[in-house]
Amino acid sequence: MRSHLKYATTAAPTLDSGIRNKVLRNTYLMLALTMIPTVIGAVIGTSTNFAFLAQSPIVGSLVMLALMIGLMFGVSATRNSIWGIVLLFLFTFVAGWWLGPMLQYALNFKNGSQLIGLAAAGTGAIFFTLAGIATVTRKDFGFMRNFLLVGLVLIILASLANLFFAIPAVSLAISAAAVLIFSGFILFDVSRIVNGGETNYVMATLGIYLSIYNLFISLLQLLLAFSGERD
Numbered sequence: 001m002r003s004h005l006k007y008a009t010t011a012a013p014t015l016d017s018g019i020r021n022k023v024l025r026n027t028y029l030m031l032a033l034t035m036i037p038t039v040i041g042a043v044i045g046t047s048t049n050f051a052f053l054a055q056s057p058i059v060g061s062l063v064m065l066a067l068m069i070g071l072m073f074g075v076s077a078t079r080n081s082i083w084g085i086v087l088l089f090l091f092t093f094v095a096g097w098w099l100g101p102m103l104q105y106a107l108n109f110k111n112g113s114q115l116i117g118l119a120a121a122g123t124g125a126i127f128f129t130l131a132g133i134a135t136v137t138r139k140d141f142g143f144m145r146n147f148l149l150v151g152l153v154l155i156i157l158a159s160l161a162n163l164f165f166a167i168p169a170v171s172l173a174i175s176a177a178a179v180l181i182f183s184g185f186i187l188f189d190v191s192r193i194v195n196g197g198e199t200n201y202v203m204a205t206l207g208i209y210l211s212i213y214n215l216f217i218s219l220l221q222l223l224l225a226f227s228g229e230r231d
Contacts, residue, residue, distance in 0.1 A: 045098065115227060123212055171221065
């Protein structure tokens with residue numbers, strides 16, 4: 001679940017390094033701030049009754065997907081105003097709330113809280129490592145663009161198809177592939193900022209946030225499948 005609108009802009013290698021560094025700092029600051037509504041939403045989500053998902057999981061998932069895509073387009077349309085930041089925070093709150101069913105499921109495991117913490121720590125470790133590589137080396141990872149977009153489309157299509165078939169092995173394969181794809185997106189997105197290809201920190205934050213969000217979900221799904229201890 002990502003916005004591709006930001007990839008329509010061309011790279012600007014001649015952009016002043018001070019501006020690039022400012023965009024990077026603002027992006028990291030906004031990224032840290034988005035964790036607040038995400039955590040609040042997640043806490044509310046764990047105490048929310050998602051009974052409607054049990055009755056119609058496919059319809060519920062598609063409606064939620066449509067809502068989040070709508071919010072992403074809203075962020076993109078207002079990215080140069082204060083409303084872009086407001087909608088970004090709203091989006092991250094909704095995204096956190098939508099983690100509710102997965103967190104509820106995870107907490108039913110004996111070691112569920114530990115696995116959630118481990119998934120969060122793993123996500124943080126991957127982000128800081130890849131962001132550090134892109135920032136320190138200043139290498140242009142733009143060559144990964146087509147590969148990542150194709151991989152993303154395949155993951156989305158496979159995920160939608162598996163809503164109907166619900167095959168556990170396919171879910172695990174999708175999660176494993178998602179870890180690789182969204183890790184690649186982190187490297188790609190930070191590289192774009194460092195090399196002047198992204199100058200709007202709201203859109204930069206949205207892109208990196210989505211990678212972190214999906215990376216966390218994928219890691220948690222894998223940990224629950226292989227290390228989950230049922231009561």
